[in-house]
Amino acid sequence: MMNRHDISDLISMSRTxxxxxxxxxxxxxxxxKKIGDVMYVKASGCALSDIDSDGFVxxxxxxxxxxxxxxxxxxAQKREEEILLDMMDARCEGETSRPSVExxxxxxxxxxxxxxxHPALVNGLTCSQSGRESMKKLFPEAMWIPSAQPGYMxxxxxxxxxxxxxxxxxxxxxxIFLQNHGVFVGGDSLExxxxxxxxxxxxxTRTIARKPNFAELKxxxxxxxxxxxxxxxxxxxxxxxxxxxxxxxxxxxxxEQSFFSLSSAYTPDHILYSGCKPLWIEEVVFExxxxxxxxxxxxxxxxxxxxxxxxxxxxxxxxxxxxxESAMALFIDTIKIAVFTExxxxxxxxxxxxxxxxxxxxxxxxxxxxxxxRAP
Numbered sequence: 001m002m003n004r005h006d007i008s009d010l011i012s013m014s015r016t017x018x019x020x021x022x023x024x025x026x027x028x029x030x031x032x033k034k035i036g037d038v039m040y041v042k043a044s045g046c047a048l049s050d051i052d053s054d055g056f057v058x059x060x061x062x063x064x065x066x067x068x069x070x071x072x073x074x075x076a077q078k079r080e081e082e083i084l085l086d087m088m089d090a091r092c093e094g095e096t097s098r099p100s101v102e103x104x105x106x107x108x109x110x111x112x113x114x115x116x117x118h119p120a121l122v123n124g125l126t127c128s129q130s131g132r133e134s135m136k137k138l139f140p141e142a143m144w145i146p147s148a149q150p151g152y153m154x155x156x157x158x159x160x161x162x163x164x165x166x167x168x169x170x171x172x173x174x175x176i177f178l179q180n181h182g183v184f185v186g187g188d189s190l191e192x193x194x195x196x197x198x199x200x201x202x203x204x205t206r207t208i209a210r211k212p213n214f215a216e217l218k219x220x221x222x223x224x225x226x227x228x229x230x231x232x233x234x235x236x237x238x239x240x241x242x243x244x245x246x247x248x249x250x251x252x253x254x255x256e257q258s259f260f261s262l263s264s265a266y267t268p269d270h271i272l273y274s275g276c277k278p279l280w281i282e283e284v285v286f287e288x289x290x291x292x293x294x295x296x297x298x299x300x301x302x303x304x305x306x307x308x309x310x311x312x313x314x315x316x317x318x319x320x321x322x323x324x325e326s327a328m329a330l331f332i333d334t335i336k337i338a339v340f341t342e343x344x345x346x347x348x349x350x351x352x353x354x355x356x357x358x359x360x361x362x363x364x365x366x367x368x369x370x371x372x373x374r375a376p
Contacts (some may be wrong), residue, residue: 018048018062020322026267032214038337043097057099063090064107105155111186118182124340127266142175212339213247230295242328245319263336264349274330279310
């Protein structure tokens with residue numbers, strides 16, 4: 001078994017960023033450090049906030065580099081299976097954990113440290129209509145990557161864009177914005193990483209027109225009770241079903257048109273935790289004599305259409321109810337992103353084919369499985 005290097009600095013940095021909700025939520029984001037021919041990268045399903053040495057996988061950089069010499073299937077599912085085998089084979093001797101799906105991307109960014117996070121401020125830019133144009137003005141030194149499937153296809157897109165960038169600028173970018181995904185930052189020291197993120201957050205903070213107004217408003221407890229009864233019947237009594245109703249939501253729950261900026265998924269993490277889209281419930285449902293059954297029927301129809309039950313219910317003129325705190329946390333993040341996109345031409349959701357890829361991607365199902373197993 002390979003003798004592991006001291007990665008205490010990587011662990012400390014990962015925990016610092018992972019514990020700051022401005023940068024990442026729950027199990028999102030990933031970090032890495034290169035030492036000689038070895039790269040330590042976050043294991044799939046681990047949370048940065050409390051990660052330790054067991055949460056990183058040691059990988060062979062020469063073996064990862066060799067992946068680019070191979071040809072893979074054109075069929076997405078088969079291609080992902082082939083790449084997974086090669087990624088697992090690229091682990092150093094004695095490693096048993098599964099590396100982050102972005103390990104290959106980390107390996108081609110030629111900096112000692114790489115930190116990939118999903119700040120809502122950043123995604124207000126990357127999930128907007130004028131994201132690319134705005135990035136060029138705000139961060140001319142950075143590189144923009146159009147929407148791509150996570151994992152191999154994203155790494156391939158970055159590798160190709162890097163080659164073009166280097167041919168023009170004669171150096172590698174240390175900031176890479178990913179449409180509908182977040183940002184990668186590289187640096188040869190922890191100070192370089194901190195300096196870049198500080199620069200990104202400060203510049204975006206100065207640019208946005210406004211921040212979300214999360215002042216809480218009084219909810220209609222009678223309606224909430226009815227909704228929760230329906231959800232308990234469909235999901236089980238053990239769920240807490242957190243409720244949210246604030247100024248931002250009040251402005252968006254008037255009708256489906258006003259709700260548009262919250263009606264789909266901005267990033268893969270939103271799909272993982274809060275679903276690909278909320279279930280919209282019309283206010284008129286409370287006027288009938290079978291309200292609970294009507295809500296249950298809406299949930300069943302959603303499941304037939306999407307393949308899974310909704311994780312968030314948006315009830316017109318009432319509130320948003322989620323299946324758990326994780327789903328609510330990512331939905332609140334969706335609200336933040338929606339507000340921030342107003343400064344960059346308005347919202348831009350993931351494309352439908354990208355959403356379907358994430359819904360059916362084995363790697364994301366694995367993340368869910370590991371997340372559940374690690375839960376207390």
